[in-house]
Amino acid sequence: MKNKEPVSCSSAVRALSRQTFPVLSLKGEVNQETLFSLEELAHSEVFNVKSDWSDNITSLRQLAVQKPHVISEAFIFQHFTTLRLVDRNINEVDRGLLKFTNLQELSLTGNCLTSVVGAHLPKSLTVLQLFANKFADLKELTISPPPNLQHLGVGYTQLTDLSSY
Numbered sequence: 001m002k003n004k005e006p007v008s009c010s011s012a013v014r015a016l017s018r019q020t021f022p023v024l025s026l027k028g029e030v031n032q033e034t035l036f037s038l039e040e041l042a043h044s045e046v047f048n049v050k051s052d053w054s055d056n057i058t059s060l061r062q063l064a065v066q067k068p069h070v071i072s073e074a075f076i077f078q079h080f081t082t083l084r085l086v087d088r089n090i091n092e093v094d095r096g097l098l099k100f101t102n103l104q105e106l107s108l109t110g111n112c113l114t115s116v117v118g119a120h121l122p123k124s125l126t127v128l129q130l131f132a133n134k135f136a137d138l139k140e141l142t143i144s145p146p147p148n149l150q151h152l153g154v155g156y157t158q159l160t161d162l163s164s165y
Contacts, residue, residue: 005089006112010096012088016053017076055082078102086110093120100124108133109153118144129153136160 007015051057060079064071077099083106090111097103103122107129114134118141121128125146136158 006091007089008092008094008096009085009090009108010094012085012090013083013096016085053084053086054080056080081105083107084109093117095120098122105129115140118142118146121146123147125149127151127153130157132156134158 051061056079060071060076063079078101080100081102081104083100083103085106085108087110090108091113093108093113093116097106097120100122102124104124105127106121106125108116109129109131111133113130114136116128116130116135116138123146126148128146128149128151131153132155134157138154138159
């Protein structure tokens with residue numbers, strides 16, 4: 001399902017996080033009553049939200065219920081190793097992705113990208129899927145690519161010549 005307005009990667013992740021982790025909107029100290037409420041919430045319809053955008057959702061949800069005090073924005077960014085932001089109308093890979101310090105696999109398939117700045121990608125990235133986007137060259141990506149990148153998927157794009165890469 002595509003958004004009406006183009007968005008950045010960071011905006012797409014924030015929107016998915018709000019849908020997937022309503023528990024994280026709880027403010028203040030976590031006491032026994034709140035913990036009991038969280039455990040009830042874990043078995044309710046709230047957690048039946050689509051979570052195919054990362055393999056790490058289930059474990060993070062469990063941690064949010066079992067140990068809510070350890071969940072912080074920084075912890076969440078470090079927790080993710082996979083992100084699938086497919087068909088999200090993303091038009092920009094912004095510096096916000098650098099916060100995902102352990103991200104290994106990123107799929108941005110089916111978006112509106114015309115370029116990808118390599119310096120905006122986490123250094124831990126090993127797999128990058130860019131299928132079905134709108135870029136015609138990889139210049140911005142190849143200037144400073146993630147050093148551990150092992151796989152780059154670029155099918156169904158407007159690329160015509162890969163010989164210079």
